Amino acid sequence: xxxxxxVRRFNPETxxxxxxxxxxxxxxxxxxxxxxxxxxRERIDGTxxxxxxxxxxxxxxxGMRINGLAGLACKTALRSALNDGTVTLEPMGxxxxxxxxxxxxxxxxxxxxxxxxxxEPHPARIGPQNEYRISPELVDELSxxxxxxxxxxxxxxxxxxxxxxxxxxxxxLARAGWLVRDPRDSRAADRLRELSKPHGxxxxxxxxxxxxxxxxxxxxxxxxxxxxxxAVEAGITDNNGARHTQAFVDSVKETGWLDEFTLVPKSWxxxxxxxxPELPTAVRMLVRKRAPSPVHPRQPGVxxxxxxxxxxxxxxxxxxxx
Amino acid sequence: xxxxxxxVVGAGGAGLRAALAAxxxxxxxxxxxxxxxxxxxxxxxxxGINAAFSEQDSWENHAYDTVRESDWLADQDAVEVxxxxxxxxxxxxxxMGAIFSRGPDGRFLxxxxxxxxxxxTVFAGDTTGHxxxxxxxxxxxxxxxxxxxxxxxxxxxxxxxxxxxxxxxEIPTGTVHAVAARAVxxxxxxxxxxxxxxxxxxxxxxxxMAIALRNGIPLKDMEMVQFHPTTLPGSGILITEGARxxxxxxxxxxxxxFMGRYAPRMMEQAGRDVVCRAEQTxxxxxxxxxxxxxxxLRHLGEAKIMSRLAHTRELCVTFAGVDPVHEPVxxxxxxxxxxxxxxxxxxGRTTIPGLYAVGExxxxxxxxxxxxxxxxxxxxxxxxxxxxxxxxxxxxxxxGVEISEARVRDAERELARIVSRSDGERWAALRDILGNTMxxxxxIFRTGEGMRQCLAVIKELQERYKRVRxxxxxxxxxxxxxxxxxxxxxxxxxxxxxxxxxxxxxxRGAHYRRDYPKRDDDNWLRHTVVHRDPxxxxxxxxxxxxxxxxxxxxxxx
Numbered sequence: 039x040x041x042x043x044x045v046r047r048f049n050p051e052t053x054x055x056x057x058x059x060x061x062x063x064x065x066x067x068x069x070x071x072x073x074x075x076x077x078x079r080e081r082i083d084g085t086x087x088x089x090x091x092x093x094x095x096x097x098x099x100x101g102m103r104i105n106g107l108a109g110l111a112c113k114t115a116l117r118s119a120l121n122d123g124t125v126t127l128e129p130m131g132x133x134x135x136x137x138x139x140x141x142x143x144x145x146x147x148x149x150x151x152x153x154x155x156x157x158e159p160h161p162a163r164i165g166p167q168n169e170y171r172i173s174p175e176l177v178d179e180l181s182x183x184x185x186x187x188x189x190x191x192x193x194x195x196x197x198x199x200x201x202x203x204x205x206x207x208x209x210x211l212a213r214a215g216w217l218v219r220d221p222r223d224s225r226a227a228d229r230l231r232e233l234s235k236p237h238g239x240x241x242x243x244x245x246x247x248x249x250x251x252x253x254x255x256x257x258x259x260x261x262x263x264x265x266x267x268x269a270v271e272a273g274i275t276d277n278n279g280a281r282h283t284q285a286f287v288d289s290v291k292e293t294g295w296l297d298e299f300t301l302v303p304k305s306w307x308x309x310x311x312x313x314x315p316e317l318p319t320a321v322r323m324l325v326r327k328r329a330p331s332p333v334h335p336r337q338p339g340v341x342x343x344x345x346x347x348x349x350x351x352x353x354x355x356x357x358x359x360x
Numbered sequence: 361x362x363x364x365x366x367x368v369v370g371a372g373g374a375g376l377r378a379a380l381a382a383x384x385x386x387x388x389x390x391x392x393x394x395x396x397x398x399x400x401x402x403x404x405x406x407x408g409i410n411a412a413f414s415e416q417d418s419w420e421n422h423a424y425d426t427v428r429e430s431d432w433l434a435d436q437d438a439v440e441v442x443x444x445x446x447x448x449x450x451x452x453x454x455x456m457g458a459i460f461s462r463g464p465d466g467r468f469l470x471x472x473x474x475x476x477x478x479x480x481t482v483f484a485g486d487t488t489g490h491x492x493x494x495x496x497x498x499x500x501x502x503x504x505x506x507x508x509x510x511x512x513x514x515x516x517x518x519x520x521x522x523x524x525x526x527x528x529x530e531i532p533t534g535t536v537h538a539v540a541a542r543a544v545x546x547x548x549x550x551x552x553x554x555x556x557x558x559x560x561x562x563x564x565x566x567x568x569m570a571i572a573l574r575n576g577i578p579l580k581d582m583e584m585v586q587f588h589p590t591t592l593p594g595s596g597i598l599i600t601e602g603a604r605x606x607x608x609x610x611x612x613x614x615x616x617x618f619m620g621r622y623a624p625r626m627m628e629q630a631g632r633d634v635v636c637r638a639e640q641t642x643x644x645x646x647x648x649x650x651x652x653x654x655x656x657l658r659h660l661g662e663a664k665i666m667s668r669l670a671h672t673r674e675l676c677v678t679f680a681g682v683d684p685v686h687e688p689v690x691x692x693x694x695x696x697x698x699x700x701x702x703x704x705x706x707x708g709r710t711t712i713p714g715l716y717a718v719g720e721x722x723x724x725x726x727x728x729x730x731x732x733x734x735x736x737x738x739x740x741x742x743x744x745x746x747x748x749x750x751x752x753x754x755x756x757x758x759x760g761v762e763i764s765e766a767r768v769r770d771a772e773r774e775l776a777r778i779v780s781r782s783d784g785e786r787w788a789a790l791r792d793i794l795g796n797t798m799x800x801x802x803x804i805f806r807t808g809e810g811m812r813q814c815l816a817v818i819k820e821l822q823e824r825y826k827r828v829r830x831x832x833x834x835x836x837x838x839x840x841x842x843x844x845x846x847x848x849x850x851x852x853x854x855x856x857x858x859x860x861x862x863x864x865x866x867x868r869g870a871h872y873r874r875d876y877p878k879r880d881d882d883n884w885l886r887h888t889v890v891h892r893d894p895x896x897x898x899x900x901x902x903x904x905x906x907x908x909x910x911x912x913x914x915x916x917x
Contacts, residue, residue, distance in 0.1 A: 080788035084831030084840035092561040094597045097399040137837040156498035157457035169454040171466030184459050
């Protein structure tokens with residue numbers, strides 16, 4: 039089948055800015071995007087640079103943007119990626135381009151190192167002579183995170199990292215989510231405290247992109263949400279993220295609907311110094327009549343809402359006990 | 361100049377384990393790898409790690425199975441080390457943070473791997489290698505070891521008969537460096553890419569083996585190349601032996617479990633070489649399905665497939681368009697593992713003081729003529745640690761040697777010559793010929809005539825290689841040049857494989873000759889050792905097999 043690969047190219051030695059180049063090749067129907075790229079570099083243009091190694095979706099080398107979304111070239115069937123016979127390939131995002139489809143992944147590795155992605159047993163605790171006892175249920179749960187291959191697809195398409203490159207990002211946080219729950223590790227509480235700081239778990243906007251692009255179905259966002267729950271349960275609530283969540287809960291539970299007027303001050307812990315910079319925004323909102331009303335009456339039927347809360351909480355505590 | 365006490369070349373399981381052991385014994389260690397450590401091929405290992413964990417098992421049982429599977433070519437003292445230290449090596453990895461599958465009591469779940477069906481194989485679903493590699497790399501981060509990422513080793517630096525470091529090519533910038541070290545460990549992996557159809561990653565091009573050969577360092581048992589019975593057609597992607605260990609059947613076009621004719625006792629669990637030959641015979645005699653046989657997992661049920669073989673299912677669906685829950689999967693043999701490699705002793709020493717080798721690029725030898733499935737991950741844990749500690753000890757007592765900058769300039773000139781050549785052939789064309797010829801003549805069935813032809817082709821390709829032309833003339837990420845350098849390595853390793861195989865006039869394990877179909881212990885119960893002289897000619901020597909307990913017997917399945 040005749041296909042066209044539209045590849046974003048950039049050679050730092052000769053190019054001032056990236057350009058697109060189109061390659062039209064005749065390849066078998068069952069080819070992956072990676073197979074087609076290899077055909078190009080071997081038969082047509084040996085200057086085209088991209089990383090690849092295992093070609094079986096386990097080494098994580100061939101991450102790139104395929105039609106605008108990050109993924110593994112080796113795991114993407116060419117046929118499924120064609121639009122009118124063309125597939126567009128670009129380097130991953132949120133990382134500097136080194137050449138063509140090769141990015142410098144240092145920002146990604148930096149975040150991984152930051153979360154101390156290794157077991158830290160208690161120095162005074164002597165481990166068993168043989169293996170640690172771990173329940174098969176926990177192993178099953180953790181294996182969802184363990185299977186992350188560090189390809190960088192989630193980081194590439196993370197919308198928070200796009201505006202704040204210091205955000206630890208989906209992969210590093212997911213990996214931390216394993217270590218926090220690993221019975222061999224002794225730093226769960228410290229880890230949760232560190233992860234609750236700015237650029238950590240509370241900065242995720244839940245845009246779902248990481249879940250969508252992950253080629254190994256790690257669901258990084260769900261791991262981040264789980265970390266939030268664990269942090270709150272561990273009493274680590276002295277931060278805007280945890281307070282913001284609590285403000286939602288309190289308001290709806292109390293009145294049946296969201297009190298937008300107090301949401302911001304509550305999230306900031308009524309801290310006047312922190313709130314001061316928000317004042318001009320508040321004034322502008324008042325002037326343009328966009329400010330929520332300070333009057334926040336209880337809705338009729340709020341008892342039913344409260345009932346729902348109690349039921350859910352009871353359900354969860356039963357689940358936790360089980 | 362860059363300088364370390366110890367330099368480990370290669371960042372797969374063996375290299376990382378060795379580096380960690382060395383660093384923890386107090387020397388300054390650096391790791392050099394042509395890819396990021398997590399891209400190493402160890403990550404693709406699926407099935408598991410053998411060790412005598414259970415009370416019904418013993419290291420002697422495991423050792424005996426290993427020796428028998430090796431067709432008695434493994435050195436039994438080396439096998440003893442492997443199997444005695446096995447359980448501890450795996451516990452150690454568990455303490456480092458590896459997540460292995462557990463039973464209801466929270467202890468390791470064991471999978472029956474290989475012919476004897478003893479539950480001895482610890483695993484992490486069917487991505488055991490991935491877990492091993494991630495765990496070791498996490499420890500490398502913990503210890504903050506220096507890693508030269510995306511540096512391709514070009515050559516060894518030998519001074520006064522000692523190994524003094526390596527020359528390496530920094531792929532991101534196109535710069536040649538000399539890295540001085542008091543000791544060097546080669547852990548560069550296998551060379552499956554010599555074959556057109558292989559389970560191996562594209563990076564498995566035998567770099568370390570070729571560099572050793574070029575420096576006159578002997579390679580051992582290079583003719584022993586394991587083929588894996590279950591790989592996907594076209595891509596060669598590995599379907600784990602775990603699929604058969606969990607109860608999968610092999611069927612021919614008539615729906616028969618044909619292994620009954622070849623191995624009535626062990627059936628699908630017979631030795632890998634035996635199963636490969638059976639599959640190929642079925643296909644050659646017209647009972648195949650488009651050059652394949654069928655792996656049937658349907659009777660295992662979706663639940664078991666999802667808990668034990670989830671990655672396998674994903675591979676089948678993605679790369680063969682077949683869901684093993686509902687349909688049998690077409691499979692065929694593919695080149696998988698080099699039992700042979702750089703000749704070392706039990707602590708990884710080569711013939712050059714200061715140079716060590718470990719993992720698939722080395723041959724200690726624990727695999728002999730046919731590796732027992734589940735023993736390669738074990739080898740890299742056990743021998744990685746031993747070799748790392750030993751090399752560190754050597755490095756501590758060694759003075760550093762000055763390396764002349766001329767070596768760097770010579771290497772730069774050599775690369776510039778390749779890059780500037782304006783007419784000639786593409787490396788890919790030569791590699792295709794190599795792969796097809798090796799698959800045809802050095803595969804599951806071999807003949808003297810075929811191997812002689814194969815050798816002639818390799819000699820011709822080595823000549824044509826001198827005129828290879830590149831498209832890319834740049835310095836930054838010139839993968840065109842990297843691939844050309846790798847092809848040079850592959851051609852040299854291929855020559856050693858064929859020369860070794862041609863000389864061995866018997867059939868043993870993976871080396872099966874139609875013209876010598878019987879094992880011949882009187883003449884060939886010995887290791888092939890090949891080395892290259894300064895003129896480039898290969899010479900063969902032989903070493904006795906070290907037999908301590910188990911006298912050779914027939915392998916019966």
